[in-house]
Amino acid sequence: MQVFDASSMIYAWDNYPLQQFPGLWDWMANQINKQFLVMPSVAFDEVAHKAPECGKWLRNNNLELLEINNAIIHDAMRIKNLLGIVGDKYGSGVGENDLFIIATARTHKAEVVTDEKWQPALPKKLENCKIPAVCDMKGVAVPWIKFIDYIKRSEAVFR
Template identity: 45%
Template sequence: MPLFDASSIIHAWDNYPPELFPPLWDWLGQEIADGNLAIPGVALEEVGKKAPECAAWLKGNDITVFPLTSEVLVESLRIKHLLGIEEDQYHTKGVGENDIFIIATASVNGLTLISDEGRQFGKPDILAKYKIPAVCELGDVGVTCINFLQLIRNSGAVFKS
């Protein structure tokens, strides 16, 4: 089951609005109803702050929400230390605390992460500057990370009006 990052579902909401792409949102709603898409609680909170209508839509479709568990918190600390982040000294160009919680949720549950954060070509020398997709690619993290368009392509869904 793929797991949404806030960036991905907000990207979809902003670039493929439901009023212009109803078949896409009908499909997403069905995927959620079938238990094929989920979101971490911290990501849903971010969506609620940045795109309240989108968060309401997700909740109205009863999306599966993954909570922060002790196992996710332990994995978050492991990833944080792997990146060389001490205490709460996150780099402005890298992942933040919620990003690490989201990656850890995908890792602990063996899920693919859907993120539309930009890919970093020629990765930074400092791991703390890595964005979500680059962190997921680290061998010690090993989370598959795709973007929203890849989700659609992987599904084989075709949308016709």
């Protein structure tokens, strides 16, 4: 199962328009139908706000939304502590919703699909880590992939 971050869904919507890539979106709808592609509710809310037509398409295709429960909240707080984030003093890296997305993937033993920038080395201030760097951290260890690599790995051919 892949847990999509808002960044990847918006990237896909903006760069592979439905009208020009209907085969891709038919395949995405099939992935949703099989529950291989899901989103945490917080990621969906971001998509629906920033790309309303994409949010409507996802709703019309019955995207499964993973709700944020106590286990996810506790894991997100644990990750927040690993990053040294105190209170609401987030740096230029992950925000609260990002932590929920990562914790959701951990809870469901899933892979995150994100198009946030990869940082080959951890920043000096851990609160400046983006989703991929946090996923790679010891104590988090969540697999992640970029949208384009998700498509390539599938080996699907879109006609």
